[in-house]
Amino acid sequence: MTPERPGPTVPTATYRLQLQPRFPFGAAEAAVPYLAALGVSHLHLSPILEAVPGSAHGYDVVDHAHVRDELGGEAGLRSLARTAREHGLGLVVDIVPNHMAASPRHNRALWEVLREGPASPYARWFDIDWDAQGGQLLVPVLGGRLGEVIEDLEVDGDVLRYHEHVFPLREGTGKLPLPQLIDAQWYRPVWWRLARTELNYRRFFSISELIGVRVEDPEVFAATHDTLLRLLDEGVVDGLRIDHPDGLADPEVYLRRLDTATGGRWTVVEKILADGEHLPTAWPVAGTTGYDALRHVDGLFADPAGAEELLGHYRLFAIPRGDRGGQWASTVRRAAYEVVTHELATEVERLTRVASRLCATSPDPALRDHAPWALRTALRELLVRMEVYRPYASQDAAEVVTETAAAEARAAFTVPEEAHAVTVVRALVLGRAGEGPGLEEFRARFAQTASALRAKSVEDTAFYRYVPLLSANEVGAEPGVPAVTPEDFHAYCARVQRDRPVTGTALSTHDTKRSADVRAAISVLTQCPQRWDDVLAEVTRADGDAPDPQLAWAAWQTLFGLGQADEERLKGALLKHVREAGLHTSWTEQDPAYEEAVAAFVSEGPCGAPGRLVTALRDELAPHIRANVLGAALVQLTMPGVPDVYQGTEGEYRALVDPDNRQPFAPQRTASDKADLTRAALLLRRRRPEVFGASATYAPLAADGPGAAHCVAFVRSGEVLTAVTRLSLRLAEAGGWHDTSLPLPPGRWADALAPEREYEGRTRLADLFARLPVALLERVGGR
Numbered sequence: 001m002t003p004e005r006p007g008p009t010v011p012t013a014t015y016r017l018q019l020q021p022r023f024p025f026g027a028a029e030a031a032v033p034y035l036a037a038l039g040v041s042h043l044h045l046s047p048i049l050e051a052v053p054g055s056a057h058g059y060d061v062v063d064h065a066h067v068r069d070e071l072g073g074e075a076g077l078r079s080l081a082r083t084a085r086e087h088g089l090g091l092v093v094d095i096v097p098n099h100m101a102a103s104p105r106h107n108r109a110l111w112e113v114l115r116e117g118p119a120s121p122y123a124r125w126f127d128i129d130w131d132a133q134g135g136q137l138l139v140p141v142l143g144g145r146l147g148e149v150i151e152d153l154e155v156d157g158d159v160l161r162y163h164e165h166v167f168p169l170r171e172g173t174g175k176l177p178l179p180q181l182i183d184a185q186w187y188r189p190v191w192w193r194l195a196r197t198e199l200n201y202r203r204f205f206s207i208s209e210l211i212g213v214r215v216e217d218p219e220v221f222a223a224t225h226d227t228l229l230r231l232l233d234e235g236v237v238d239g240l241r242i243d244h245p246d247g248l249a250d251p252e253v254y255l256r257r258l259d260t261a262t263g264g265r266w267t268v269v270e271k272i273l274a275d276g277e278h279l280p281t282a283w284p285v286a287g288t289t290g291y292d293a294l295r296h297v298d299g300l301f302a303d304p305a306g307a308e309e310l311l312g313h314y315r316l317f318a319i320p321r322g323d324r325g326g327q328w329a330s331t332v333r334r335a336a337y338e339v340v341t342h343e344l345a346t347e348v349e350r351l352t353r354v355a356s357r358l359c360a361t362s363p364d365p366a367l368r369d370h371a372p373w374a375l376r377t378a379l380r381e382l383l384v385r386m387e388v389y390r391p392y393a394s395q396d397a398a399e400v401v402t403e404t405a406a407a408e409a410r411a412a413f414t415v416p417e418e419a420h421a422v423t424v425v426r427a428l429v430l431g432r433a434g435e436g437p438g439l440e441e442f443r444a445r446f447a448q449t450a451s452a453l454r455a456k457s458v459e460d461t462a463f464y465r466y467v468p469l470l471s472a473n474e475v476g477a478e479p480g481v482p483a484v485t486p487e488d489f490h491a492y493c494a495r496v497q498r499d500r501p502v503t504g505t506a507l508s509t510h511d512t513k514r515s516a517d518v519r520a521a522i523s524v525l526t527q528c529p530q531r532w533d534d535v536l537a538e539v540t541r542a543d544g545d546a547p548d549p550q551l552a553w554a555a556w557q558t559l560f561g562l563g564q565a566d567e568e569r570l571k572g573a574l575l576k577h578v579r580e581a582g583l584h585t586s587w588t589e590q591d592p593a594y595e596e597a598v599a600a601f602v603s604e605g606p607c608g609a610p611g612r613l614v615t616a617l618r619d620e621l622a623p624h625i626r627a628n629v630l631g632a633a634l635v636q637l638t639m640p641g642v643p644d645v646y647q648g649t650e651g652e653y654r655a656l657v658d659p660d661n662r663q664p665f666a667p668q669r670t671a672s673d674k675a676d677l678t679r680a681a682l683l684l685r686r687r688r689p690e691v692f693g694a695s696a697t698y699a700p701l702a703a704d705g706p707g708a709a710h711c712v713a714f715v716r717s718g719e720v721l722t723a724v725t726r727l728s729l730r731l732a733e734a735g736g737w738h739d740t741s742l743p744l745p746p747g748r749w750a751d752a753l754a755p756e757r758e759y760e761g762r763t764r765l766a767d768l769f770a771r772l773p774v775a776l777l778e779r780v781g782g783r
Contacts, residue, residue: 009238010266010286010502010693012685013637014044014092014644018510019068020056023664025076029083034667036087039682042238043084044092044644046510048077049227052101056662057510058094059243060101060210063108064224081236090238092266095228097254098247099204100126102139102211105166110211113137115168117186125220127202127212129350136188140195140208141165146182153178153189162189193588199346204247205452205460206343216249221257229261239266241289241504246271246389246451249444252282253393259284268504268642272455274388275478279500282394287496287503290644291476294506296492297635298471298519299484300712301628303727306526307469307482313533314468318549324583325465325550328480335461336384338582340453347449348383352376354445355425358438367424367433374413374421379446381409382425389454390447397430397443463513464581467554469526470561471519474512483526486712486726490700493714497640497698505641507632508649510662515646515655518561520628524621525560527729535617542610547597551578552605559606559614562654567607571599573656624729626673627773631724633674634774635712637681638722640698645682651675673772680752681776684720691717703765705740707731711765713742718779721749723765725773737766748781755780 015035017028028043035043047058050066058068067074081091104111109122114137117123118130128137141162142149153162158174160167160181173184182188190198195208202212214220231237240262245251251269258267267285273292279285320326323334340348355375359367385405391397406426410419427433429446463473472482484492496503507516514522525532536556546552555574559565578585578598585591605611618625629652637643646653646661651668655661668675685692701713701721710731713723723742725731741762751757759768759777768775 011040011042011090011092011239011642012689012692013040013642013682014042014504015040016044016509016644016646017046017665018056018647018662019046019048019058019071020662020664021054021070022056024070025072025080027665029076029080031665031667032080032083032087032089036089038645038650038679039684039686040089040645041686042090042092043080044241045094047094047096047243049096052103052106056659059096060103061096061099062101062103062106065227067227077231078236091236092239092241093228093231093237094241094243095225096243097213097215097224098244099210099212102201102203102209104139104168105164111168114139114185114187115170117170124217125213125223127214129200129353132200132350132353133188133198136186137201138194138199139167139187139189140192140199142189142191145191146189150178153182155181160185160189165189195346196342196588197345197349200350202347202350202448204244205456206339212247214249215254218257221254225258225261232262232265240268242267242269242285245269247448249448250393252280255283255285266502272389272459272476275481277388279503280392280394281499287500287641289509290504290506290641291474291509292492293496293504293636293639293641294474294512294516295477296484296489297505297507297632297639298474298477298516298523299482300486300489300635301520301632301726302469302472302483302523303526303730304483304485306529306730307472310526310529310532311468313529313536314553317533317536318467318553320465320550325467325581328462328466331466332458332462333384335465336453336457337380339457339461340380340383343456344449344453347445347452348376348379351379351442351445351449354438354442355379355428358428358434358442359424361438362434364433370421370424371418374418375425377412378409378419378421378425381412381422382406382429383446383450383453384457385409386450386454390451391429391443392447393443401426401429460580461582464554464577465550465583467550467557469522470514470554470557471522474514474519475509486700486709489712490714493640493698497696501640501694501696503641504644505636505639506644506646507636508646508653508655508661509644510646510658512661513657514558514561515653515661516632516649517629517652518654518656520632521563521618521621521625522557522561523628524624524729525557527624527727528621531617535613539605539610539613542613543601543605543608545597545604546601547594548584550581550583551598552601555602555606556614558656559611560618562656563615563618564654565607565611565615567603569656569660570606571602573660574598574602576657621729623773624732627725627728630674630677630772630774631712631726634677634681634722634724634776637678637685638692638716638720638776639714640692640696643682643685645678650678676753677772677774677776684752684776684778688719691719701742701745703740703742704762705738705765707734707737707740707765710737711740711742715745718745720779721745721775721777723768723775723777725769728773737764737769740765742768744777745779747779749777750780752776752778 049061050063050068051058052060112122113120204210270289323330356372391400409422413419472479579587584594647665651672696717699715703711715721749759
C-alpha cells in the first residue's frame, strides 16, 4: 500500500521532471532526496501512461489503462510515490485528454477501429469523419503515391505491413489481390502529403501522428481516465496538469467532469492566454500552467524604449518585408493565411462541410443558398482575424469573433452579396442561427480549428519570422509589445492573488523556445541596442556569408543568449528555426542548398572567430545578465501562484528549443547564487505556506530616490519581502543607486540567504543590494 498523502493538497512549489526511457521512475526516485532538500513540495511528472515505445516525451499515449512499462510500470510509479511521501513530497501528473498516438501497431483501440470500422465499440473514441473519403479512414504513412510504393506493401496473415507500419485486415479480405484488398479495408493507406488536404480525422494541430480523442463522450472519458482517477483515489497522485485543453470540444464541460471525478484536486491547465485575456471564471481549476506569469516576469526586465530602438536596428539590418518579419501584426496575419490554407486545409474543409450541411438542412431560409466556397472563404477570413486561441461556450463569442473582424472579412469578397456568407458563419459561431446537434458540432469545431490555427501561425511560424528580440518570442508572450511596466506587473499580481491565488507560474518549461536564463541574457540587449548594432556591424564585416540577414540576426542573438559556441546545439536550433519560419525552407518542402548554407554559416560565423565578438560583449554585460537572471527567478518564486521549477533551472540553465531542453535530469551540484536563492525561496515557501497561499496578500512597495524606477519590490502577507533590480545597465549608466532607499514595513527584516544581515526602516538600496542585485527578506521582529 502507498502511505497516506501528508500535508496540504495545494503544492507550495512543484518541480518538473521529464520522464523518458533514459530517465524512468527509478531515476526520479533516486533524485527525491535532492529535490526534497531543494524545498519543493511536489514532483511534477511528464505523462506517465503507456506511450509509443521509445517516446522521449510521453504525449503520444497509446493505452490509458496502463502506466508506462518503459518508465517502470505502476510498480515503479508506486515506489516513487512512497519514497516521495517519506521525504514529504507529493506527485502532480501531466495528462493528455485531447489526443492519442495514431499508431495502430501500439494503440489497441485504434487497431480495433481499423479492423472493424464504425461498428467497433472503440469507434466512438476517435474524432473521425466517416462521411468523408468514402467511409475509409485515411492513414497518411506512404512515402510516395500508392502506385509508386505498392510493392512495399505486404500481406502477412491477417495484417498488412508497410516497412515499420502494421495494420489489421478486415475479416474475409486477406486473400484478395492487393489493390482490391486495400479498397476493401475500413482505412486507406495514402501518401503522407495528402494529410494536408484530405485527412478525415481530427489531429493535434497539424501532426497527423496524433489522432483526436472524443473525451466529451462520458464513456470515453471514463475509459481514458479510470487509471488516473484510481491513482488519485489511492493517494499515489495528488494533482493534475491538463495538456492542451483548447483542443477539446468543450473544455469547461470536461473540466467540470474532471473536477467532480477527482473531488476537486489541485489542477492547472495549459491554457495560453492572449494579452488582456483572462481564464474563464467558470472553469473549476486552480489556474493555468503559468505562461501568463512568464510573459509578465520577462516583460518586467525589458526596457520599452530600448526594445523600440532595437526594432529599428533590426529593420535596417535584416530589411524584412512588413508581413514576413518586419511588423508583428502583419507577420501574424500572413502566417495565419498560410497555415489556414495549407497546413490546416483539411480542418477547414471539414468545418466547411459541417457549415454547408447545417445551412442546407436548416428550416431557416436565411441560411440557405450559400455555396461551400463562400462559406469556406468566410471561415478563413474570420479565423485569421481572431486574436485569442478560441471562443468558449460560457463566454460571449461576440467578444472574440467581433463585428469589426466580420466587416474586414466581408471585404475579401468581390461580389458584396456573396459576402453575406460572413454574416451567416458569424451567426453560427455566436449561436444566433441554426439549431440542434449540427450547430453544437460546428461551434465546437470552429473553436478547435481556431486554437490550432493560433498555435501554428503564432508560436510555430511568426515567432520564427519576427525576431528583433528573441527573448520576447515565447509561448504566451506578445513580441509586438515586449516590455511590461512595474505598474502593470503589480496589477497582474494583485489580480492573480484575488482571482486565482494558487494558479501555476513558470519561467522555463519543456515547450519554451529558450530557457529563462537564455531569455534573461537576450533581454539585456534592450538596454544597449546601439552596442548590439555596433557588434553586429563588426561580425558582418568579419563574416558576411549568412544565407539571409534575418537568420543572421537570430543566430547572433541565439549565440549571445547561449553564451557558448556549441556548434551542434546551435545548428540544431537554427535549422529548426528556419524550417519553422518557412521563408526559405520548411519541414515538408526542404531546400537542401539553403540548409547547407545555414550549417556552414553557423560553423564559420557564430562558432568561428566572429562569434568571439558576440561572446565578448556578453562577458562585458555579465553583471547585468546576472541581475536579470536572479531578478526573474526571485520574482517568479515569490509572486502570487504556485511556482513550477523546470528540471535543472534551480541553477544556471541555458537551453534552446526542444530537444535541447529535454535532456535527462541531472542534479545541479555546482554552487551558484541562483541555486542558493532558489533553495532559500523554496524552503521559505514550504515552511510558511500561509504567507504565499490562497489567503495571502500581495502589496507593491515603492522605492524613493533617483533610482526608484530600477527597483521592483513587493510584500507577501506582511511577512516576506522581495526586492529586485530592474534594468541594471541603465541604472549603472545613470551612476547607480545614489541615495535611493526602500521604506521597509515596520519590524526587523532578515536576509533569507544571510540571516545575520538585518534591516529596519528606510534602507539604502546600495546597502540592500551590496552582495546581490536582489533581496529576499523575512520579518523576524515585531511590527
